[in-house]
Amino acid sequence: MIELSIADGVARVTLNxxxxxxxxxxDDLRALDEAYAAAEAAGVRALVLRGEGRAFCAGRDxxxxxxxxxxxxxxxxxxVTPLLRRMSAFPAPTFAxxxxxxxxxxxGLLLATDVVHVAxxxxxxxPFTALxxxxxxxxxxxxxxxxxxHRALDLIYSGRLLSGAEAVAGGLFSRAMPAAELQGAVxxxxxxxxxxxxxxxxxxxxxxxxxxxxxxxxxxxxxxxNAAQAALRDTADYREGFAAFQQKRRPRFTGR
Numbered sequence: 001m002i003e004l005s006i007a008d009g010v011a012r013v014t015l016n017x018x019x020x021x022x023x024x025x026x027d028d029l030r031a032l033d034e035a036y037a038a039a040e041a042a043g044v045r046a047l048v049l050r051g052e053g054r055a056f057c058a059g060r061d062x063x064x065x066x067x068x069x070x071x072x073x074x075x076x077x078x079x080v081t082p083l084l085r086r087m088s089a090f091p092a093p094t095f096a097x098x099x100x101x102x103x104x105x106x107x108g109l110l111l112a113t114d115v116v117h118v119a120x121x122x123x124x125x126x127p128f129t130a131l132x133x134x135x136x137x138x139x140x141x142x143x144x145x146x147x148x149x150h151r152a153l154d155l156i157y158s159g160r161l162l163s164g165a166e167a168v169a170g171g172l173f174s175r176a177m178p179a180a181e182l183q184g185a186v187x188x189x190x191x192x193x194x195x196x197x198x199x200x201x202x203x204x205x206x207x208x209x210x211x212x213x214x215x216x217x218x219x220x221x222x223x224x225x226n227a228a229q230a231a232l233r234d235t236a237d238y239r240e241g242f243a244a245f246q247q248k249r250r251p252r253f254t255g256r
Contacts, residue, residue, distance in 0.1 A: 002031035004038055009194040009255075011039035011047040018053025023061035024105055029079040036086050045255050046194040048186055049096040049113060051106075056097070056122070059104025062131075080105055080137055087112035088209070093193040093201050097186040098164070099179050103127050108137025110173065114205065117186050119179035122164030124172070129159035146171045197237040198255035203228035 003014040013035045015022035024032070039047055051057050060075070087094065087109065096113040098106075102124045110116045110124075118124065126135040126143075135143075135156055143152035147170050155162070168176040177185060193201065207224050210216035216224060232238045237253045244251035 002028060002035050004035040006039065006042055006044060008191070009045040010190050011035075011042065011044040013039070013047065013049045015049075015051040015057055018051075018055070020061060020063070021055035021058035021101055022051040022053065022106070023058045023063075025061040026075060026079055028061070029075075029083055029105075033079075033083045033086060036083075036090060040091060044194070045092050045196075045198050046190040047090060047092060047094045048190045049094065049109065050183065050186070051097075051099070053100075055100035055106075056102045057106025057109055058101045059106050059127075076136055080108065084108050084112040084137065091202060092198060093190070093196075093205070095186050095190045095193070097182045098122050098124070098173075099182055103161075104135070104139070105137045107139050107142070111138045111142050115189060116173040117175045117177065117182055117189070118164035118167060118173050119182050120163065120165045120176050121179065122167070122176075123161040124164065124167045125159075125161040126156050127159055127161070129157065142172060195253060197235075197241060197251075197253045199235050199237060200232055203232060 001016045003016050005012045005014075013032070015024070015028075015032075017023070017028070036047075094114045096110055096116045097118075098110055098116060099119040099122055102110055102118070102122060104127070107124060107126075126139055128135055140152070140156075143155060147155075151170075154160075162170070162172070164173075164176045167173050175185070207216065207221055207228065210224065211221060236256045237251075240253060241251050
């Protein structure tokens, strides 16, 4: 079950099937896509993704899947990839809180989120060695780009899972902390972002995406920064930020 609530400019999307460790079947992926679409239509200024119970997301729900008739392409190409693209392009800062297992598609959900906080003892990686399947949902790119090819293949061949602390130390995610502090920290970060200069955040989000995807080199990124700054000059928040600085007060951003 996928739940969406919106309050004070923050959307909260919850994977709420703790009895199956929030594993995702086709209907869950469709519902998750619809939740992001609804949050975007509502014009929220931040989004939080979390999983109910002892796991964030154990990946694909394969209970009852018959390998002989499994529509792998329909699941991955038809559902997972479009969802990850929507999540990655969401027009506001996004945050995730990950405790317990974050595997397979669950790892992909984190990859598609801007800022990821994980529990120190979370379990992150590729369990596919025991299934005769390969890592999917962008997992190869994440592991190789952060850890290098040797460590990536070591994890893939062995099936060893990284702890949350190891994943953050390796540069996979943003911060690691005790599980008891996780939800509060992510809520605080999202709440702060929801009162910030949204258009400036989105300008940086687009530049970071270009650097991630290899479409921007150094001087291309400088040019993109210059163009973004020139465009931001005409926003209400740019004017408010300068006025607040000059008047020695806190800015009151509206996201416009």
